[in-house]
Amino acid sequence: MKAKGAFSPDIIxxxxxxxxxxxxxxxxxxxIPYPENIRVIRVPCAGRVDVLHILRAFEKGADGxxxxxxxxxxxxxxxxxxRAKNRVQKLNTLLQEVGIDGxxxxxxxxxxxxxxxxxRIANEINERIKELGPSPVK
Amino acid sequence: xxxxxxxxLNSGKFVVTGEIGPPKGTNLEKxxxxxxxxxxxxxxxxxxxxxxxxxxxxxxxxxxxxxxxxGEPILQMTCRDRNRMAxxxxxxxxxxxxxxxxxxxxxxxxTVGDHxxxxxxxxxxxxxxxxxxxxxxxxxxxxxxxxxxxxxxCAGAIVTPEANPIEPxxxxxxxxVQAGAEFFQTQAIYxxxxxxxxMGYVRGLDKNIKILAGIVLLASxxxxxxxxxxxPGVFVPQxxxxxxxxxxxxxxxxxxxxIASRLIKQLKEEAICDGVHIMAxxxxxxxxxxxxxxxx
Amino acid sequence: xxxxxRKPLEDIKEMIAGYKKILILGCGTCVTICWAGGEKEVxxxxxxxxxxxxxxGNELEILEDTIERQCEKELVEALKDKVQQVEVVLSMGCGxxxxxxxxxxxxxxxxxxxxxxxxxxxxxxxxxxxxxxTCGDCFLDKTGGICPIxxxxxxxxxxxxxxxxxxxxxxxxxxxxxxxxxxRRLEQQGRLDTMRKYYPPRNFQAVIRPxxxxxxQA
Numbered sequence: 001m002k003a004k005g006a007f008s009p010d011i012i013x014x015x016x017x018x019x020x021x022x023x024x025x026x027x028x029x030x031x032i033p034y035p036e037n038i039r040v041i042r043v044p045c046a047g048r049v050d051v052l053h054i055l056r057a058f059e060k061g062a063d064g065x066x067x068x069x070x071x072x073x074x075x076x077x078x079x080x081x082x083r084a085k086n087r088v089q090k091l092n093t094l095l096q097e098v099g100i101d102g103x104x105x106x107x108x109x110x111x112x113x114x115x116x117x118x119x120r121i122a123n124e125i126n127e128r129i130k131e132l133g134p135s136p137v138k
Numbered sequence: 139x140x141x142x143x144x145x146x147l148n149s150g151k152f153v154v155t156g157e158i159g160p161p162k163g164t165n166l167e168k169x170x171x172x173x174x175x176x177x178x179x180x181x182x183x184x185x186x187x188x189x190x191x192x193x194x195x196x197x198x199x200x201x202x203x204x205x206x207x208x209g210e211p212i213l214q215m216t217c218r219d220r221n222r223m224a225x226x227x228x229x230x231x232x233x234x235x236x237x238x239x240x241x242x243x244x245x246x247x248x249t250v251g252d253h254x255x256x257x258x259x260x261x262x263x264x265x266x267x268x269x270x271x272x273x274x275x276x277x278x279x280x281x282x283x284x285x286x287x288x289x290x291x292c293a294g295a296i297v298t299p300e301a302n303p304i305e306p307x308x309x310x311x312x313x314x315v316q317a318g319a320e321f322f323q324t325q326a327i328y329x330x331x332x333x334x335x336x337m338g339y340v341r342g343l344d345k346n347i348k349i350l351a352g353i354v355l356l357a358s359x360x361x362x363x364x365x366x367x368x369x370p371g372v373f374v375p376q377x378x379x380x381x382x383x384x385x386x387x388x389x390x391x392x393x394x395x396x397i398a399s400r401l402i403k404q405l406k407e408e409a410i411c412d413g414v415h416i417m418a419x420x421x422x423x424x425x426x427x428x429x430x431x432x433x434x
Numbered sequence: 435x436x437x438x439x440r441k442p443l444e445d446i447k448e449m450i451a452g453y454k455k456i457l458i459l460g461c462g463t464c465v466t467i468c469w470a471g472g473e474k475e476v477x478x479x480x481x482x483x484x485x486x487x488x489x490x491g492n493e494l495e496i497l498e499d500t501i502e503r504q505c506e507k508e509l510v511e512a513l514k515d516k517v518q519q520v521e522v523v524l525s526m527g528c529g530x531x532x533x534x535x536x537x538x539x540x541x542x543x544x545x546x547x548x549x550x551x552x553x554x555x556x557x558x559x560x561x562x563x564x565x566x567x568t569c570g571d572c573f574l575d576k577t578g579g580i581c582p583i584x585x586x587x588x589x590x591x592x593x594x595x596x597x598x599x600x601x602x603x604x605x606x607x608x609x610x611x612x613x614x615x616x617x618r619r620l621e622q623q624g625r626l627d628t629m630r631k632y633y634p635p636r637n638f639q640a641v642i643r644p645x646x647x648x649x650x651q652a
Contacts (some may be wrong), residue, residue: 001478033539051478052474052477052478052481055478055481055482055485056481058485059481059484059485059488093481094478097442097444097482097486098443098482098485098486099486099489100485136489137485137486137488138488138491153603164539206631218588222635243596244588244595245588245598246591246604247587247588247597247604247605249587249605250604250605251460254496258588260588260590261590261635262635262638263588263590263591263592263593263595264592264595265592265632266591266592266634266635269632269634270635280635296596297596298596301594301596301598302600303600303614303617304603305617305621306593306598306613306614306617306629307594307598308592309617309626309629309630310592310595312630313592313630313632317632325596367573370596370597370598370599370600370604371596372600424566
């Protein structure tokens with residue numbers, strides 16, 4: 001139950017359909033709790049996520065962004081997860097230029113059956129963003 | 139009329155040249171002292187030109203000073219700081235003041251020096267500078283204009299016998315010979331077996347080219363290692379590095395003098411080349427000791 | 435191709451400070467290839483500037499567009515309607531592009547979002563290197579296709595110099611000695627005689643700047 005006036009971060013989680021989205025599903029069906037303010041967006045591959053998607057998420061008021069894809073070597077599209085990792089790195093620079101803390105965005109890898117891992121990541125990011133406070137460009 | 143240095147080169151004597159590094163400023167006290175110390179002990183004295191791209195009192199001015207004190211200067215000219223017009227003009231002036239020996243160099247890059255944002259000129263390279271000297275001697279300048287008043291120089295260049303790879307260096311060497319270089323001073327030499335091979339090639343090319351082997355005084359084993367590892371075209375055999383290491387603390391320079399004089403003696407006794415060029419780099423005071431130890 | 439790099443965001447923000455409606459214009463040719471000023475980079479810069487404005491509480495409306503080539507008068511003229519709606523054009527083209535726009539629309543300030551660096555080519559993914567200095571007196575037939583003006587720190591025509599160090603340049607141990615590369619290339623082609631030739635001083639006025647070329651198409 002939310003305390004009155006407490007900050008509830010708006011977090012977008014881009015989830016790869018081959019891994020993270022299924023893990024989120026698993027977490028759900030196993031009733032593993034994760035924050036309800038995390039909005040899951042399914043993408044065919046983490047590599048589909050563009051820096052522009054993330055920048056526009058911040059323009060629209062997001063406080064944090066997660067990019068979740070397959071483990072190294074496991075990408076069905078060969079190197080989509082690697083591209084995603086590089087893009088998030090590049091994004092760090094772009095965000096810092098605008099005065100947004102790079103800690104607000106992170107990429108993680110996981111397997112489709114890792115419901116617990118999904119929940120853990122979601123909780124970790126939620127706590128981190130609560131600590132950082134609302135996005136400075138909200 | 140040939141310069142005193144030119145005559146010495148042609149005399150068959152074992153030639154010895156030294157070097158004066160001008161001061162960074164207008165205090166010429168030490169410079170005058172070094173000139174007086176060395177002028178009668180060597181056949182000629184090089185004057186460096188903003189060596190290592192460090193701005194200093196000009197080589198032309200120091201060459202004049204040597205002349206005034208009764209010495210024989212070799213004017214070093216690099217292409218780094220002056221375009222062809224400035225180089226031509228300086229040579230005209232040098233000639234009128236009796237400075238008739240010139241060493242033609244490309245010059246170190248700006249970035250190794252102390253004016254790192256300066257514009258590097260490099261209008262010419264060393265081979266083109268040598269050609270330019272001969273063109274001036276023919277009574278014309280590089281713009282193909284007639285000169286009113288001739289010049290004559292004894293012109294030389296440098297060569298790096300231990301360059302690796304050696305082939306491109308030799309191609310450049312041959313260009314300098316064709317451009318009219320009369321003498322060469324080499325980069326520091328420490329391995330005489332290698333040097334003999336190089337001299338074999340030179341004698342095969344042209345018996346009249348005069349080669350003065352570069353002698354740089356080692357002051358410590360650390361310096362010997364540094365020169366071997368970091369200075370382009372310098373090879374110091376492990377045996378010499380080890381020998382330097384045997385020196386007692388504080389006696390490094392002594393050991394260096396021993397080694398230098400030994401090299402010079404061998405070069406002379408075996409007539410390996412035509413002479414030596416001693417570069418003391420800040421230790422001009424001990425050059426007389428090196429010469430004495432070598433029996434010169 | 436021309437290689438450029440976007441200016442730091444702080445510099446760009448300073449340029450457009452105080453303006454409320456701008457056009458960010460990309461170029462579809464060289465700067466698209468080197469990831470500096472194409473359609474994508476226009477979108478990213480717009481997003482960043484909107485975020486920055488929000489953060490500072492400023493008003494900023496951004497129009498975005500990308501044309502095939504900014505250095506072509508006709509293509510730039512076609513932007514008339516858009517340019518009339520804004521106070522400033524922020525060009526993501528090279529210096530030639532910026533100046534073409536400025537020439538066609540002299541009443542509107544045109545600012546450069548990029549620093550134009552050199553003429554070069556891609557060496558690897560995301561890495562572009564300078565290969566041509568546009569000296570106007572191409573020497574490449576004599577050096578096996580390796581340019582000493584660009585790649586030799588001293589721009590020598592009769593190399594190498596005494597600072598060459600095991601195939602590397604004395605200026606930077608990571609940098610190859612151009613003349614050692616040239617030697618190896620010509621040796622490979624059996625053309626060392628070309629390197630043995632003496633090359634007289636360069637004509638530094640081969641292109642009187644600003645350069646101009648006039649021709650008739652065949």
